[in-house]
Amino acid sequence: MLYKKVKKIEEEISVIGIGCWNFGGDWDESNDKNTEDIILTALDNGINFFDIAPVYGFSHSETVLGNIMKKHGFRNHILIASKCGLRWDESRKTRNDLSRKSILWEIDQSLSRLQTDHIDIYQLHWPDHTTPIEETAETLKELKKAGKIRYVGLSNFSQGDVRKYEKYIEVNSQQSLYNMLERNTLSYHNIPLEYKTEEEVLPYVKEQGQAFLPYSPLFQGLLSGTWKDKNNFSKNDIRNENPKFSEPAFSKYFNKTQELNEYANKIGHPLYEIAMNWLRQKEEVTTIIAGANNSEQMIQNLHCLNWDLTTQMMLDLETIIEPLKYL
Numbered sequence: 001m002l003y004k005k006v007k008k009i010e011e012e013i014s015v016i017g018i019g020c021w022n023f024g025g026d027w028d029e030s031n032d033k034n035t036e037d038i039i040l041t042a043l044d045n046g047i048n049f050f051d052i053a054p055v056y057g058f059s060h061s062e063t064v065l066g067n068i069m070k071k072h073g074f075r076n077h078i079l080i081a082s083k084c085g086l087r088w089d090e091s092r093k094t095r096n097d098l099s100r101k102s103i104l105w106e107i108d109q110s111l112s113r114l115q116t117d118h119i120d121i122y123q124l125h126w127p128d129h130t131t132p133i134e135e136t137a138e139t140l141k142e143l144k145k146a147g148k149i150r151y152v153g154l155s156n157f158s159q160g161d162v163r164k165y166e167k168y169i170e171v172n173s174q175q176s177l178y179n180m181l182e183r184n185t186l187s188y189h190n191i192p193l194e195y196k197t198e199e200e201v202l203p204y205v206k207e208q209g210q211a212f213l214p215y216s217p218l219f220q221g222l223l224s225g226t227w228k229d230k231n232n233f234s235k236n237d238i239r240n241e242n243p244k245f246s247e248p249a250f251s252k253y254f255n256k257t258q259e260l261n262e263y264a265n266k267i268g269h270p271l272y273e274i275a276m277n278w279l280r281q282k283e284e285v286t287t288i289i290a291g292a293n294n295s296e297q298m299i300q301n302l303h304c305l306n307w308d309l310t311t312q313m314m315l316d317l318e319t320i321i322e323p324l325k326y327l
């Protein structure tokens with residue numbers, strides 16, 4: 001494993017992290033034994049960064065990570081980056097809530113599910129423009145003082161709002177949508193994004209010494225290069241809700257992966273290694289929070305650590321992906 005250090009976080013972080021969303025069953029039938037295998041494979045390979053959220057599996061992802069962590073006793077060997085601010089009702093309809101009352105309730109729920117007394121990086125999952133920034137930031141300060149959280153992260157925020165938070169509290173990390181084909185994209189599923197990752201977020205995290213966590217590094221699997229056509233997701237798979245996987249958008253992305261696959265064949269590495277490697281070459285990227293459905297996928301993705309894309313390869317790739325830079 002390789003590790004990176006940023007100014008605003010004390011620990012060294014593995015350049016490959018683990019995204020825990022699909023432990024919860026939102027992608028397909030998840031199975032906790034399979035999750036245990038993935039987690040143990042991650043630990044064996046030196047991964048020390050776990051990105052998770054209460055809403056993943058509507059609490060199941062945190063519960064299963066908490067149980068496995070307790071069983072194997074590795075809490076003190078990893079950094080847990082959980083989130084708050086995305087609440088759900090009985091019909092699982094979600095809403096954004098960064099009010100003091102809600103955060104104080106959410107943190108105790110997360111700590112109990114994770115069976116720990118603190119969360120290392122506590123991230124605001126999405127902006128909530130109905131709650132004053134000062135109220136949210138002061139609540140985070142309280143949590144830090146109480147020892148329930150160590151660092152603060154913002155996920156999916158405009159850089160203007162990040163600056164407003166910084167008037168009250170140090171922001172240690174940022175997380176946003178970023179992969180070879182979604183570099184400055186303006187939407188995630190049906191949600192408009194308030195930031196352009198490559199143009200706005202990357203320069204800012206670099207200037208500030210914040211950790212940067214790109215999410216969906218493989219474009220939810222499309223950049224694995226293994227799709228033959230539109231993937232036939234099972235009925236419950238959250239990816240059915242991604243408009244980029246329906247026409248007219250899908251063909252534009254899919255055709256690009258075919259071009260990338262040709263290049264992958266030429267250089268003799270599968271596209272998932274190239275997509276992970278491309279992120280790894282960016283100095284701003286601290287840890288790539290990759291999702292994996294099984295330990296084989298995780299090991300495949302870890303192979304990106306065994307070689308480097310050369311400067312010429314990065315230029316060749318840029319020529320292929322440049323037309324989608326703002327899509």
Ligand SMILES: NC(=O)c1ccc[n+]([C@@H]2O[C@H](COP(=O)([O-])OP(=O)(O)OC[C@H]3O[C@@H](n4cnc5c(N)ncnc54)[C@H](OP(=O)(O)O)[C@@H]3O)[C@@H](O)[C@H]2O)c1
Pocket residue numbers: 018019020021022027051052125155156175214215216217218219220221222224226272289290291292293296297298300301
């Ligand atoms: N902050 C936010 O708002 C936000 C939003 C989204 C995600 N996230 C975080 O980011 C993490 C990762 O993002 P993501 O899960 O959306 O997308 P991703 O990492 O781009 O894609 C993960 C999926 O790609 C497929 N895959 C992975 N490795 C593969 C391989 N070697 N070969 C073939 N297929 C492979 C698997 O699905 P199949 O095998 O089923 O195709 C896997 O579940 C999440 O777990 C979560 O922690 C955060």
